[in-house]
Amino acid sequence: MLSSKQRSYLSGLASVQKAVILVGKEGVSEPLYRAFEQALEDHELVKVRFIAFKEERRDLAAQLASQSKAELVRLIGNTAIFYRPSEKPEIEHIVLPHS
Numbered sequence: 001m002l003s004s005k006q007r008s009y010l011s012g013l014a015s016v017q018k019a020v021i022l023v024g025k026e027g028v029s030e031p032l033y034r035a036f037e038q039a040l041e042d043h044e045l046v047k048v049r050f051i052a053f054k055e056e057r058r059d060l061a062a063q064l065a066s067q068s069k070a071e072l073v074r075l076i077g078n079t080a081i082f083y084r085p086s087e088k089p090e091i092e093h094i095v096l097p098h099s
Contacts, residue, residue, distance in 0.1 A: 002071050002083070006096045010045060010073045013094065014081045019049035027053055028060055033067065040070055040084045044094050050078040 002010070020039050023032065039046045048064065050057040061080040065072040070084035086093065 002073065002096075007073050009097050010083050010094070011081060014045055014047055014073070017045070017047055019047040019079060021046060021048040023048060023050045023053055023057075023060065025052045028064060033064070036064060036082075037068055040068060040082065041086050041088055042091065044083060044086045044091070045073075046070075046082045048080045048082065050080070054078050 020043070021032065021036050026032065036046065036048065048061070050060070053060055057078060057080065058075060061072055061075050061082075064070070064080070065082060068082070068084065070082040073081040073083050075081075083094070
């Protein structure tokens with residue numbers, strides 16, 4: 001569980017990133033979920049933009065977080081920010097501030 005300080009820190013990091021996952025007319029399909037999982041492993045912090053299914057974005061974001069064991073950092077407009085520490089040793093890991 002992330003503290004408000006950690007959420008704020010991660011939101012700041014994500015503000016300069018582009019969304020790497022786009023939820024379109026296919027919704028949260030198996031290929032999209034696999035790409036989301038890979039993005040979490042490669043980057044730890046992932047932005048998802050809802051192009052379609054905007055009305056269901058809260059439920060879909062919660063579903064993605066639950067299935068992937070990631071934290072939903074923030075949902076702003078049609079963009080959701082997710083965080084999950086990666087187990088890949090070769091990437092640059094995000095160091096969270098203490099709460």
